[in-house]
Amino acid sequence: MSRVLDTSQRNSVLQRMAILVDQNQHEILKANLKDLKSYQGNDLAMNDRLKVDNHKIEVMIAALKQLANQEDPIGVERFRFTHDNGMQVYNKTASFGTVLIIYESRPDVTIEAAGIAFKSGNKILLKGGKESLQSNLAIVKLWHYALKEEGISSDWITYLNYNRTETQSFLEKPTQNVDLIVPRGGEKLIAFVKEHATCPVIVSGRGNNFVYVHKEADRALALDNIINGKTDKISACNAIDKVLIDKNLPNKEDFVRNLIATLKNFNVEILGDASLSKYEEVNAISNDDIWQEEFLDYKIVIGEAENAPEAISKINKYSGGHSAAIITRNQKEAEAFMASVDCAAVYHNASTRFTDGFQLGLGGELAISTDKLHQRGPIGLQHLVTNKWFIHGDGQIR
Known part of the structure; x- marks a missing residue:
């Protein structure tokens, strides 16, 4: 791997990139318009992720500035030990080396994920989807300007303009060293990467998130929670797809009718189990296969749960291991539910829409991992590092 850039160099690039993105908003929007015009599909979630507007650019700029102001994640001491023979032993965080990020449709990932990987001292290989090619190339061009202006080689951030066959070939026999791969997209993309990759992969898995309305729920709070989780952003992996309503919820009939009416006001397609259909x-x-599906659409399944243990069992059987909430x-x-549900993020009386690196205090995210190793949930700046042992001696032998 290349020599790690010092903190001031990395921060200078991030600060310069924030200025360049601000100065070149028109060029980014112009490139994105070409992508939007070329997109032939009718996938609402894909179109939402693909589109860049002024607000998304403001978020990109804010993410870059925030990254530049965060503490350096490299060289953080995790453990120290003085050996009997006098050796000084330290364990510290260290960069992976080279990180490959494979993603679909989201040009903002070319900012946020690249920024997090770069701040963590890693070289970045970006493999975006063909649907966002023009947007991605415009943003990578700015990254290269920022690197050049700081006297740093452009190969710290590289865009791989590969088709599927070329990507598969690279995964199986990389033409350069790759230490970690993070696929960020749908289940087909993740399965493709896992099948062909020859180095470690962090899985940013499917959502398919659940809300369980317990018999002692505040019904108004439950309604607001479900509507927010389902309709605020259908393209988000932290959106709600399934609702389980306790059989013994007081005035359950009124709650269900109110929920149905409110969801229909948002044009949500509602499916139900035998008790609610x-x-x-x-x-x-x-x-029952539908309980496993992530919709990324105005679509929801509602069902009845006999009690909390049944709700927990169903969530653990069908969810994507991403997020779940109890009302x-x-x-x-609530504590029993949160301890028992096998998801990366569990909520009590709050929306699953908060499963997001920025919202959970990480200052952005590379992806949201549904793996348990090496990091679960949002992967922030602090998590895109490995560790390394540093041992200082004065001639000790064993």
């Missing part, structure tokens, strides 16, 4: 405007689910006034029930 009797309601008008709720379609019966065809089979209840009962603190003890």
